[in-house]
Amino acid sequence: MVITRFAPSPTGNLHIGGARTALFNFLYSKNQKGKFLLRIEDTDKDRSKKEFESQIISSLKWLGINYDDKEIYQSENISKHIEVAQELLRKKHAYKCYCLPEELEQERNQAVAKGLNYIYSGKCRNLKEEKNIPFVIRLKIEKNKNIILHDGVQGNVEINTNTIEDFIILRSDNSPTYNLSASVDDKIMNISHVIRGDDHKINAIKQIILFQFMGWKIPKYFHIPLIHSLEGKKLSKRDNASTTDDCKKIGILPVALRNYLLRLGWSYKDKEIFNKQESIKFFNLKNIGKSPSKLDFERIKSLNEYYIKNLDQKELFNYFIIFVNEFKKKIEEKYLKIIFQNLNILKNKAKTLEDIYNNSSFIFEYNQTLILKSNLINEKNKVYLNDFLEEISKIEVYSEKKIMEISEEVLKKNNIKFKEFGAPLRMILTGSSKAPSIKEIVEILGINETITRLKRYI
């Protein structure tokens, strides 16, 4: 059975890159009718935070990336990691190293100063006697041997062990290090496919060595190229809009972000839009690209716009409510009802949920500051506006046809172009020059509110 995993360390919010890795793992496992597991790598006690952990979990949930079983905490497996370190020691695949950190630091600095590459010299490798001082356990890596990583994305990557140091697997405080923990956990969890960022490529070699020493079956590796910022560097938390929360905050729909992430570094012919079922159905590992891709926020927004335009009214409204409740001032129930009924009009100019909120604000928050500032209203057009007011006061129920007729009449009577009367009217009714068409505004506000707003300015 295919079992994949996503293994974030809770030292920061979930990143776009991490989200994509999680998505690929999720989609592949589901495509193969396998399992997708979440493993929280919380062994760095200083940097791991509960808040990041729950942020990561809720972000995955928000994106619809659902993991099987309960999440697994790496810290709970530490005793097993230590056991494996001890076993490797017994089997002489590892050794105790008594070098002091300061000592090694100095060696490293010296090497760097000379412009040389530094790796641990291995001077404790063949120590005969045990010392009664603190030690770390290092893996004894066979010299001058070529290790091949059969990578599903990168092809065969061959690396000579001379470039890999005898890395530490167990610290002097008896805590396991990353490569030990990750290997052991992957083994325990029966991970069949490791799909992760290609910053882990060298780790894969180290892990393969460890797997070989233990005689375990090596999982298949897929190292996907990293996502870069527009500047072409590895995405960091400081790049704006680089976390899923950044996207959420400005009103990106999870379905849109998911779709964007799916097509970043992966493709299926010319297909751009994938719903959840399709993404599971069509996803494969062989179509993953080999080159890094840049995060393009314009593309996220345009995909978001697509989903805003095409989602069913109820579904979109639900997303909207969730967004408003989390990030905006609460909107009164009666206004929400109006927004829901007119969503198809209000979403017209929107690329994000925030845009829908702003487009709707004239309904629940009539802001008049722009009206006077705009100088749109003068004695001349007050005449037309008054004509409009008079006519509209005569009707009781809104009808598109009626509003159009009234407008036509006003234009004809005063012999003016629409703009001369439409612009000030729109401004008075909405407090903005960018709003729906007049007939739509009247429909949204209702006849009474339209009259009330008009009367204040003529």
Next chain:
RNA sequence: GGUCCCUUCGUCUAUCGGUUAGGACACAUGGUUUUCAUCCAUGAAAGAGGGGUUCGAUUCCCCUAGGGACCGCCA
């Protein structure tokens, strides 16, 4: 510095050696529209450079250049 990886329009990408190198976003122009948008149509826009292999290379190989990742008692 060492090791490894990458390179098709500005961006995401398609191309299983033979294509007028396709699509999408962004951009430009025109049309629709009662503002602004939407929508529709059209357009401009790419194989890093140099060598091979081949009847034929974007595609396979080599070199160069450019970019990136990793090199912690972090994960």
